[in-house]
Amino acid sequence: MIIPQQIAPAAAPILGGLLVDNLSWRWVFYVNLPLGLPAVVFGALFLAEHRGHRPGRFDLTGLVLSAAALGAVMFGVCEGPNRGWSSPSVVTALVLGAVLLASAIAFELRVSEPLLKLRLFADRLFRDTNLINLVGLVPILGAMYLGPLFLQQGQGRSALESGTSTFPEAFGVLLTVQVAGILYARVGPGSSSAAAWPW
Secondary structure, eight states: OHHHHHHHHHHHHHHHHHHHHHTOTTHHHHTHHHHHHHHHHHHHHHSOOOOOSOOOOOOHHHHHHHHHHHHHHHHHHHHHHHHOTTSHHHHHHHHHHHHHHHHHHHHHHHSSSOSSOGGGGGSHHHHHHHHHHHHHHHHHHHHHHHHHHIIIIISOOOHHHHHHHHTTHHHHHHHHHHHHHHHHHHHOHHHHHHHHOOO
16 A cells, blocks of 8 residues: 555656646646546456445534634735734734634534544544644655745746656655564554653
């Protein structure tokens, strides 16, 4: 599972650069059709249907509250640098997003079948793992976004040049995952969590 997931990030920047430079940016999406359609056909023909437990009642209120909260917060954060952090629309969006987010959390903690099971964070291993994952993903995903943007808009490089400059990071992740797998097998999840979070 890990190897295909890391081959794609290594190949995608180069393939994307070739498509954008030689055809058009729309081909970044069109290229999924010859790959996706055979996968759908294969799944329909050969994958057995999975039947799990009967789902509970859909938490529509939780969905509306959480989606509205995140949408308002994202609008405020994204428009703050452009419109100014003190502009009425940005302040309104951030305050409204904070109120909606607090309402969503309060509602999800009370409902019997929540959309977001926030009580999972009471488990120390789950909580610490997600915190470590958040701290690790922020710089990785940020670099994946800002690196190509800097190369193309800041330095005026082509999409292909940007892709050939950024694709090696996928190999670093692939090697790191192998080391992490070995350490996990020897140390285990509890010990590694305790080592990362000594308190």
